[in-house]
Amino acid sequence: MTEILEQRGHLLTEQVNPNSQSLDQMTTLELVDVFNQEDTRTITAIAAARQELAQAIDCIAIALQRGGRLFYIGAGTSGRLGVLDAAECPPTFCTPPDLVQGIIAGGAAALIRSSEDLEDRAEDGATAIAHHRINAQDVVLGITAGGTTPFVHGALQAARQRGATTIFMACVPQEQVRATVDVDIRLLVGPEVLAGSTRLKAGTVTKLALNILSTGAMVKLGKVYGNRMVDVSVTNRKLHDRALRILQDLTDISREEAGYLLERSGRRVKLALLMHWTGLDPESGEQLLASHQGNLRSAVDSYKP
CATH class of the missing domain: 3.40.50.10490 (Glucose-6-phosphate isomerase like protein; domain 1)
Known part of the structure; x- marks a missing residue:
């Protein structure tokens, strides 16, 4: 030294x-x-x-x-x-x-x-x-x-x-x-x-x-989908707005619908997206995400109704 x-x-x-x-x-x-x-x-x-x-x-x-x-x-x-x-x-x-x-x-x-x-x-x-x-x-x-x-x-x-x-x-x-x-x-x-x-x-x-x-x-680690921060922590107005915009951009739903979806998911953007794309309820969506180590793309691609 x-x-x-x-x-x-x-x-x-x-x-x-x-x-x-x-x-x-x-x-x-x-x-x-x-x-x-x-x-x-x-x-x-x-x-x-x-x-x-x-x-x-x-x-x-x-x-x-x-x-x-x-x-x-x-x-x-x-x-x-x-x-x-x-x-x-x-x-x-x-x-x-x-x-x-x-x-x-x-x-x-x-x-x-x-x-x-x-x-x-x-x-x-x-x-x-x-x-x-x-x-x-x-x-x-x-x-x-x-x-x-x-x-x-x-x-x-x-x-x-x-x-x-x-x-x-x-x-x-x-x-x-x-x-x-x-x-x-x-x-x-x-x-x-x-x-x-x-x-x-x-x-x-x-x-x-x-x-x-x-x-x-x-x-x-699967905390990003495309180039979106789908694991963003929704803790203030700015981040709440960002979460809504991510949901709107990736799903083409209205802001009102995005807000409802976000609240149903417990303000978890990743889970909200999975629920929208698969029709799963929050609990089932959580289980599917967990089985794919939180990777949204992998979870969506594996889903079979």
């Missing part, structure tokens, strides 16, 4: 960007333009990591199907992005809160107040793994832009010892920082516009990658 820390000054994320060396002398428009030009590198980085991202999606989906959980773990910006993605899974996919979890060095307080000094404690990462009782069914995804965060490495090492599937996500090449994990994702966006400020391109590309991973895994 000491060797990793000593090489931080040579990391890709710490280098000086030649395109923004006169940042403090630029006009406001030039400043916006250089950010915009550099941010295009995030799309290229995602494309370059497509194989690893696909591998990670499959690992996560298999683990969740088998009763495991997904944990994001990081410090600072990386940790906050993991917590954010985890927090958005329940309303989007109606998942239980413990299915996808975010762990950040310093705990909840670090979400709103910087506590970057805590990232240097590898033992805290290991403690977090033990605290959450992570086991061989789970997946632990360590996020660290510069790749050297001891908190993340300590967590990944502890997770491997417990038999969990491990994924590493960093914005430096493997030859700069190596990681012994099952899937190694490198998102190489180059030096930041503001040297060393990895909340910029590194943060953006991390958010893009997490969007792909969590959404991709949920698609594999």
